[in-house]
Amino acid sequence: VRNSLSIQGESVPVTKINLPNPSEYPKSVGDEIYSPEVHKRHTLFCGTNVIQTRFYTGELVKALVVRTGFSTAKGQLVRSILYPKPTDFKLYRDAYLFLLSLVVVAGIGFLYTVVNSILNEVPAHTIIIESLDIITITVPPALPAAMTAGIVYAQRRLKKIGIFCISPQRINICGQLNLVCFDKTGTLTEDGLDLWGIQRVENACFLLPEERACSESLLKSEFVACMATCHSLTKIEGVLSGDPLDLKMFEAIGWILEEATEEETALHNRIMPTVVRPSKQLFPESKQATNQEMSSYEIGIVRQFPFSSVLQRMCVIARVLGEKRMDAYMKGAPEVIASLCKQETVPVDFECVLEEYTKQGFRVIALAHRKLESKLTWHKVQTINRDAIESNMDFMGLIIMQNKLKQETPAVLEDLHKANIRTVMVTGDNMLTAISVARDCGMILPQDKVIIAEALPPKDGQAARINWHYADTLAKCTSSSPAINSEDIPVKLVHESLEDLQMTKYHFAMNGKSFAVILEHFQDLVPKLVLHGTVFARMAPDQKTQLVEALQNVDYYVGMCGDGANDCGALKRAHGGISLSELEASVASPFTSRTPSISCVPKLIREGRAALITSFCVFKFMALYSIIQYISVTLLYSV
DSSP: OEESSGGGSOOSBOOOOOOOOGGGSOHHHHTOOOOTTTTGGGOOOTTEEOOOOOOOTTOOOOOOOOOOGGGSHHHHHHHHHHSOOOOOOHHHHHHHHHHHHHHHHHHHHHHHHHHHHHHTTOOHHHHHHHHHHHHHHHSOTTHHHHHHHHHHHHHHHHHHTTEEESOTHHHHHHTTOOEEEEOIIIIIBOSSOEEEEEEEEETTEEOOOBSOSOOGGGTTSHHHHHHHHSSOOEEETTEEESOHHHHHHHHHHTEEEEOOOHHHHHHOSSOOOEEEEEOGGGSOSSOHHHHHHHHTOOEEEEEEEEEETTTTEEEEEEEETTOSSOEEEEEEOHHHHHHTBOGGGSOTTHHHHHHHHHHTTEEEEEEEEEEOOTTOOHHHHHHOOHHHHSSSBEEEEEEEEEOOBOTTHHHHHHHHHHTTOEEEEEOSSOHHHHHHHHHHTTSSOTTOEEEEEEEEOOBTTBOOEEEEEEGGGOOSSSSOOOEEOOTTHHHHHOOSSGGGGGTOOEEEEEEHHHHHHHHHHOGGGHHHHHHHEEEEESOOHHHHHHHHHHHHHTTOOEEEEEOSSSOHHHHHHSSEEEEOOOSGGGGGSSEEESSSSTTHHHHHHHHHHHHHHHHHHHHHHHHHHHHHHHHHHHHHHHO
16 A cells, blocks of 8 residues: 555555454463554555555455544644644734734824814814724724735745745744754655665674675575565566665665466465566576576565564565575664574674764664574464564674765755754654764764763663763774763853854754653753754654744744655644645645755745845834824824
């Protein structure tokens, strides 16, 4: 299915599978309670398009409705659009105060005219007309119309440069933005990932990194077999589709994937496995004998345990054609995979190598493999528990993916810095990757220090505490990671006045868990941390909204730029939210850019400033014009 509504972050085709059957599992799974986050793979969200289905003879599929109306994610979005939190804007507040003072002035003129006219015995109806005339002169009825005219022109100019606006009042506010939050993936960086290289492990030692995984020597290796089978790709109308990361990985080895057609699955009760095999181009022409042998080399995927963000891994059981025993292949977050492997197969310098890559901003995925016992038959495999497979694996190595910066990113951020507009990164990605991207794009300058605030919740009677350490010395391989002991570090670093901000070259970085603990247990530190916080990693959608509110509480005018998916709440809450995607979720944001690049941010601020000046000048003109008229008319009445 493809989820067209990207609230759940599934804008690519995703395979949905049935809920695990409790009767086949040990007690632990039977007691599990359904939660949409944990059981995302078994849940069809509102707005989902079903692209392709497979059914097996005579078995109906039963579905259960879990949430309706405002309880659904889409419902909550609609509610936040219908009833947004009011954004307070100083210009409008001051405008109302000014109008009130004009009303008071008009009141004085009104009383003066009435008294003056009565003393001079003017007829009653003339008194009523003249005195009411004073009020309409002083409080200009054309003021709202004149101020709207400026905004309408600004909206037209924005439309010309491809930025659409559904809340014109916000254009003025954009002129005052002094901080912009950016999402990372798809906003600052390209959407997809490119394969940078692979680093295999042999005899518990890392080999040198290799650029290509489709070399002839690796063709029959376990490593390539894992890349070929451990994914959730499927063919839709003859085209491979699925997770972009899986696609890149599969394309890198140049294999072919073949699936059973719908007719075939309808005829057979037993599922026909998906088969992968090397393409003909991978075989050298000369070696005819091996060519014959290789052309019959194929692997069938017998069972798939889909990727789960909670478990941070996926696993498949596959069988090489003609082999007796089946193989289990697993890929996922390196730390998780390493913990499920036999320790003697994991290289000693695993953590150092991994950190070297994440520091440079690479996305790293680990692979593992295990031969299954020969007693595991096809039937047993279909009902076996996931935990029974995912243990005692052999660690095979790392796949290194690169997330490239968009071309225009560094230039746009430099423009914003020159204009003294602060930039902040809010992302769901890994902390070290985020800091690396922040350095690459110029959000954090090379000489600046990054301090990671790691907040730990209260545990076993110990109070909640915060550990501070420099990002560069986070390395677990250096035994003496110098933690900064001082508890009151932000107090030393943070100057209350914004003038000193340029002097202090410190940036705080923290992840979502730490942010939640700080919000709950260290309320007094929040303003100081958000004044210098530059990187917020592993943030959940609602935490992004909380961060925007925290920044607004310390008197920032906050802009938010994201690609719509999990940034809905933050886009809505910020003073100026710009969505870079035209999916349904962008309805939440006041501005939507037609070009999916952050170059629209300076343009919007520029137009906002122009609109703000226009509103201000129109306001001054209308106010002066009415006061001049008021004084002259009062003088004429008295004459």
